[in-house]
Amino acid sequence: MSEPTGKYSITMPRDIAEAAKARSGPSGLSAYVAAAVARQIERDNLNEIIQVAEAEHGPISDEEIQSVRDQLHHARNQQQAQGGADAA
Template identity: 45%
Template sequence: MSGATRKYSISIPEDLAETVREQVGPGGFSAYVTEALRHRLAMDRLTELVVDHEARHGAFTDEELAHADALLSGAAEQHVKGRNAA
């Protein structure tokens, strides 16, 4: 999903924009917003997948949710270990 870029004009609450700018610096603002948009699109897609799955198979059980949580926790731990090793 990368490639050509285009400049857009968007409205963001000033306090939010300044908090981001303070955190990432003036050169990192666009990259931060791009990453946030990609994350939101991924979460929207995940929601669509869950809704579709539950429509066809019923709601996830507590056991299934616990299993998924354990898998995600393990993946998160591996991610952190990988970042710390770099």
């Protein structure tokens, strides 16, 4: 069962609304906008977590960020290689 919905009126620049409408596909503009807002809420929540962590432990360095990116890239490559081996 899906979440209950409500009807809201929003205002946005026409060019953004038209671009969203053109990209919304069969699910429609409302679903497209709802997904975009849900992603923004996730980002806002992550930013709050980062702010709390940085307040407690200090800011994250560029080197730490790059290290984690490298680890994720390596893990993704391993997973893709493993998936290719499993398909054979």
